[in-house]
Amino acid sequence: MTAADTSARVDIATHPKSLAVRRFKDSSFIIIGILATLIGLGTLVALVWELAADGAHRLNAQFFWSFPSSNPAEAGILSAWVGSILVILTTAFFAIPIGVLAGIYLEEYAPRNPVTSAIEIAVNNLAGVPSIIFGLLAVGLFVQLLGFGQSILTAGITLALLILPVVIVATREAVRGVPQEIRQAALAVGATKWQATQHHVLPYALPGVVTGVIIGISRAIGETAPLILIGGLTFVAFLPITRPGDATFEVIGAVDEYGAPITPDAVETVRIDHDGVVVMPDFTEMPVVAGQTYELPHGATVQSVATWGDAIASWSPTNWLMSDFTVMPIQMFNWTSRPQAEFLELAAAAGLVLLAITLLMNGMAIWLRYRLRKRIKW
Amino acid sequence: MQILKHAGKAVAAAVAALALSAGAANAQQAFTIQIDGSSTVFPLAEAVAEAFQQQTQGRVRVTVGESGTGGGFRKFCRGETHISNASRPISASEMATCRAAGIQYVEIPVAFDALTVVVHPSNPLRSITVEQLRQIWRPEAQGQVTNWRQVNPSFPDLPLVLFGPGSASGTFDYFTEAVNGRARASRTDYTPSEDDNVIVQGVATNTGGMGYFGLAYYEENHSRLRALAIDSGAGPVEPSRQTAENGSYAPLSRPMFIYINAAALRRPQVQQFAQYFVNNASRYSAQVGYIPLPAAAYQTYLQRVQSRTQGTAFGGRQAIGVTIAEVMARPLIVEPVQQ
Numbered sequence: 001m002t003a004a005d006t007s008a009r010v011d012i013a014t015h016p017k018s019l020a021v022r023r024f025k026d027s028s029f030i031i032i033g034i035l036a037t038l039i040g041l042g043t044l045v046a047l048v049w050e051l052a053a054d055g056a057h058r059l060n061a062q063f064f065w066s067f068p069s070s071n072p073a074e075a076g077i078l079s080a081w082v083g084s085i086l087v088i089l090t091t092a093f094f095a096i097p098i099g100v101l102a103g104i105y106l107e108e109y110a111p112r113n114p115v116t117s118a119i120e121i122a123v124n125n126l127a128g129v130p131s132i133i134f135g136l137l138a139v140g141l142f143v144q145l146l147g148f149g150q151s152i153l154t155a156g157i158t159l160a161l162l163i164l165p166v167v168i169v170a171t172r173e174a175v176r177g178v179p180q181e182i183r184q185a186a187l188a189v190g191a192t193k194w195q196a197t198q199h200h201v202l203p204y205a206l207p208g209v210v211t212g213v214i215i216g217i218s219r220a221i222g223e224t225a226p227l228i229l230i231g232g233l234t235f236v237a238f239l240p241i242t243r244p245g246d247a248t249f250e251v252i253g254a255v256d257e258y259g260a261p262i263t264p265d266a267v268e269t270v271r272i273d274h275d276g277v278v279v280m281p282d283f284t285e286m287p288v289v290a291g292q293t294y295e296l297p298h299g300a301t302v303q304s305v306a307t308w309g310d311a312i313a314s315w316s317p318t319n320w321l322m323s324d325f326t327v328m329p330i331q332m333f334n335w336t337s338r339p340q341a342e343f344l345e346l347a348a349a350a351g352l353v354l355l356a357i358t359l360l361m362n363g364m365a366i367w368l369r370y371r372l373r374k375r376i377k378w
Numbered sequence: 379m380q381i382l383k384h385a386g387k388a389v390a391a392a393v394a395a396l397a398l399s400a401g402a403a404n405a406q407q408a409f410t411i412q413i414d415g416s417s418t419v420f421p422l423a424e425a426v427a428e429a430f431q432q433q434t435q436g437r438v439r440v441t442v443g444e445s446g447t448g449g450g451f452r453k454f455c456r457g458e459t460h461i462s463n464a465s466r467p468i469s470a471s472e473m474a475t476c477r478a479a480g481i482q483y484v485e486i487p488v489a490f491d492a493l494t495v496v497v498h499p500s501n502p503l504r505s506i507t508v509e510q511l512r513q514i515w516r517p518e519a520q521g522q523v524t525n526w527r528q529v530n531p532s533f534p535d536l537p538l539v540l541f542g543p544g545s546a547s548g549t550f551d552y553f554t555e556a557v558n559g560r561a562r563a564s565r566t567d568y569t570p571s572e573d574d575n576v577i578v579q580g581v582a583t584n585t586g587g588m589g590y591f592g593l594a595y596y597e598e599n600h601s602r603l604r605a606l607a608i609d610s611g612a613g614p615v616e617p618s619r620q621t622a623e624n625g626s627y628a629p630l631s632r633p634m635f636i637y638i639n640a641a642a643l644r645r646p647q648v649q650q651f652a653q654y655f656v657n658n659a660s661r662y663s664a665q666v667g668y669i670p671l672p673a674a675a676y677q678t679y680l681q682r683v684q685s686r687t688q689g690t691a692f693g694g695r696q697a698i699g700v701t702i703a704e705v706m707a708r709p710l711i712v713e714p715v716q717q
Contacts, residue, residue, distance in 0.1 A: 070425035070666060150458070228445070231414070231453070235424045235442035237431055324410060324441045334444065337573045338421065339598040339667060344575070 048355065055348025063349060067237040068331060072342030077350055079236040080331035083152070084221060086240060086320055087327055090156020091163065091220050096213055099164050103171025103209075108197055127165035134162045135226030143230055150231030152240060153321040158226050163216035170212020174205035207372040214365035218358045224329040233326050234334045240323030328354050409647050414443035415450025415463030416548055417572075418592060419634050421666040422489060423463050426655050429662070433654070438647045447548040448472075451637075455481050460642040461652075464635040465491070465548030470694030482640040482712075485690045486656060486679045487705060489663035489670055492593040492622040493553055493630040496578075496603040498585045501526075502534055505607035505614030508629065511557045514538065514588070520565040526586060536586035540568035541577040543591065553590055555696045556629040578603065590630075593617055594667025610699075622669045629699030634668070643686050652683045675702045688712050 066076025106123075110116045138158040148154040178201045186196035202209075278286045278296060288294060328350060335347035413423055420442060427440035445453065447464045454462035455476040468476070468485070476483065495511065497503060503526075510529050513519060526533040543550045545562065555561040571577055574591040581587035582602040596605050596617070607614035610628050621627035636655065642648045656679050660670035681687075689710030697705065 067428075068424070070421060070428055070662075144456075231443060231445070231458075233414075233441045233443040234420065235427055235440075237428060238436065238439050324412070334420070337417065337575060339574065339592075339595040341598065 048352070051348045051351045051355065053348075055345050055350070055352055058345050058349035059352065063346075068235055068326075068334075069237075072340060072346060075343075075346055077328065077331055077353065079239060080326050080328045080350070081353070082239050082241070083236070083325040084327045086152050087155045087159065087227075087325065088217060088221060090152055090321065091159040092213070092217060094157055094160035095163050095167055095216065098160070099167025099213070099216075100171050100209055102164075103168045104175060104197060104202070106168070107172045107175040108193070108201065123165050123168050127169065130225075131162055131223055132225045132229060134158055135229030137161075138226060138230045149322065150233070150324060151322045152325045154230050155227055155232060155325060155327070156321075158230060159220040159223060162223065162226065163220050166216035166219065167209075167212055170215070171205070171209050174208025174212070175201060177208060178204045204376055207369040207376075210372065211365045211369050214361055214368070218361040218365075221357060221361070222329055222354060224327075224333055227327060227330060228333075232330045233324055234330055236324060236326040240320035240325060328357075409645075410439040410441055411461065411648055411651050412441055412443075412459045413461040413463060413636075414445050414453050414459045415461075416447040416465040416634070417444040418447075418465040418491065418548060419463035419488070419636070420444045421594075422634070422659070422662055422668060423461075423636070423655075425662040425666055426658060427651075429658065430651055430654050434650075438651065440651065446546055447551075448546065451475075454483070454637060454639065455479050457481055457639070460639050460648050462637040464637060465632070466551055467635065467692035467697055468637060468690050468694065473690070473694050482688045483690075484638045484640055484643060484652075484682060484686055484688055485710070486636050486638065486652070486682065487633040487671060487675070487702065488636055488655065488659045488679075489634050489668040490622045490631055490702070491634055491668055492617040492619075492627055493549065493556075493590055493632065494593050494596040494617045495588065495590045495606045495608065495630070496581050496596055497606060498581060498587050499602065499604045500585050501536070501604060503606060504604075505609055507609040508557060508611075511608075512559075514540070515542075515554070515564055516558045517563050517565055520567050534586075539580070539584040539587045540565075541580040541587060541589035542568050542570055543574070543577070544570040544572045547572060549591065552632050552696065552698075553630070556632075556698045561696060592667070593619075593622070593669070597667060619669045623672065625699075625701035625703075631669075631699075633671075633697060633700075633702065633705060638683070640686055640688050643683070649683070653680060656680045656683055671702050675706060678706055 062074075063076045064081070065078055066074060067078050068080070069075040102123075106116065106120065110119075135158065138154055138161075142148045142154040142157060143150060148157075182200050182204065183196050186200050187193070191199070278288050278294065332347050332350040332354065335343045335350065338344070411427075413427065423442045427442050431438065431440055442463075443450075443459075444463075447462075447466055450459070450462040450464065451468060451472040452475075453459045455472060456479060462483075468483070495506065513529050514523055523529065524538055526536050526538055528538075542553070542564075545564075550564070551561050554564045558564060569576075569580055571580075574595045577589040577591055578595055578599050581589045582599065596603060605617055607616045608627065608630055609615070612626075615621050615627050617627050617630070622631040625631070636652075638648065638652050643652060656676050660673070660676060663670045687710065689712035691705055691708040691710055693711050
């Protein structure tokens with residue numbers, strides 16, 4: 001029995017009423033706290049429940065492997081999820097190195113002066129800028145000025161800028177959390193600052209950095225507004241990925257001064273330069289041979305088949321960067337605004353998939369942090 | 379640190395790949411017809427694009443966006459798209475922008491939509507005059523007209539709860555001009571939404587609710603809503619496919635358009651797609667809930683596509699309550715391109 005306990009007992013004995021009040025406050029806080037927690041959790045459960053009730057029966061293989069369609073029974077999210085993955089890969093490619101390097105520099109190297117403070121304030125403010133503003137920037141800078149067009153590259157860089165503050169702030173927090181003694185020990189045995197950072201600070205900061213990166217990326221996955229602004233499309237019924245040897249067709253009909261092929265006004269005599277195929281106005285095809293002349297009806301398209309060698313030579317593993325695209329949130333947004341109830345079900349199913357991806361990524365962040373922390377032995 | 383070395387190598391490899399691809403990118407892409415614009419026209423364009431790609435077995439790619447009529451024209455007049463979907467004719471300022479950029483276009487009406495005024499099914503009202511609509515929606519009604527009774531003593535004693543499309547919508551532009559006499563002049567104390575399903579939801583759950591949107595949204599929700607017949611002086615007319623097509627559902631039936639870049643129309647792929655659009659617009663309009671034009675109109679517009687006849691029949695103004703026959707009879711105004 002200590003003196004403090006005794007004095008507390010005296011206190012209780014002389015102020016019985018105030019004890020009741022304090023106990024009431026204590027239990028009230030617990031109840032309020034539980035309620036506050038349940039509101040967040042309840043919202044998530046209600047959301048999942050609502051989406052599952054509407055859309056769960058749409059989640060089948062056909063939904064994942066079909067392109068969007070005006071017929072709801074045939075519509076799917078193939079181009080949307082492939083687009084989302086490619087955009088996110090591009091985002092990660094730009095955001096991770098830039099964000100982590102900036103974070104390390106600000107925390108380990110930058111001198112404490114007004115310029116650094118200004119940069120810090122700017123980074124923190126950047127995190128609060130509405131995402132649509134990034135879209136406006138992207139339209140002017142990437143789409144028009146730099147000529148990237150409405151491509152996956154533009155979308156990826158835009159989202160990278162959007163999540164950059166998240167990555168920078170997370171990196172700084174993680175680097176700051178590494179004990180000063182670790183750095184001093186490394187420097188004391190003659191390591192340069194970069195050696196100390198590379199071999200000691202960064203490995204220990206890695207769990208925090210990884211968490212920040214994944215949370216940033218899971219935010220980017222759900223972004224719609226800036227992507228709609230830069231021209232994310234809604235109906236895309238092809239995949240941006242090409243394989244080496246994917247032969248495509250080149251139109252070799254008559255060509256105007258800009259190199260654009262001209263439709264013969266009536267029947268036109270066309271000399272064929274390469275082996276190829278003529279697509280008639282009714283879409284029937286006729287094989288054609290190089291060096292021959294053919295009479296073609298109005299609306300016919302002459303196409304030469306690129307050879308396998310040509311296709312290999314001009315193929316690059318990143319052709320998809322300049323491709324048109326759509327992403328999951330845009331596809332979902334389109335379906336929610338359609339009149340037919342079937343499209344609303346598709347939207348709910350797409351929402352479920354999006355939620356599952358986000359939960360999966362956040363789960364992965366927790367797991368990775370746990371795994372990486374276990375390897376740290378100070 | 380092993381992980382960091384690998385990460386460093388991966389980044390270096392990716393940078394190299396990116397640098398290599400910059401030149402070669404796009405070389406192997408099949409030609410893509412780019413369409414953007416009105417979200418109202420979107421379902422029709424999507425259906426046609428889908429069928430066309432199946433017909434051509436992927437040799438011609440078609441993408442469709444929905445930046446809205448205005449957003450679509452901005453891209454179109456910068457030459458970024460080949461075709462622009464529009465739920466109203468090109469405006470005078472858009473004509474000027476296109477002219478300045480040297481973009482010429484072929485204007486093709488593709489279908490009709492009947493703007494439908496809806497109320498809660500418990501509302502005893504069956505029809506409404508255009509003048510009464512104006513009393514409800516005009517800017518001066520803001521904060522003043524708050525009960526159905528105020529419009530007409532025979533109307534039910536219910537609070538007036540209004541829902542409508544947001545000001546970025548072509549539907550808003552058309553309705554305000556047709557009802558209030560001036561485009562974009564509207565009271566603003568209503569619940570706006572770019573998503574018509576929100577308007578459906580709002581009117582279906584408010585006994586005094588009123589809203590307006592395209593006929594397709596009413597047809598999908600007719601058990602939860604009632605459409606009012608519109609009286610523009612010749613007696614009440616119900617919105618339907620027949621009344622929109624024969625022009626009697628006035629002034630709320632409106633044509634929808636595609637604008638095709640005249641230079642792009644010289645490309646065989648775009649030419650084929652445009653012909654396919656006009657030839658099949660009737661079938662796909664009906665499928666997605668719009669009202670097809672008469673067959674003779676599609677014949678005329680097929681010839682316009684083939685001859686690449688440029689210009690607009692509207693001179694930058696809205697087309698309120700015109701029938702397709704009147705539109706076809708109008709001369710086309712071609713803007714001279716500035717050099």
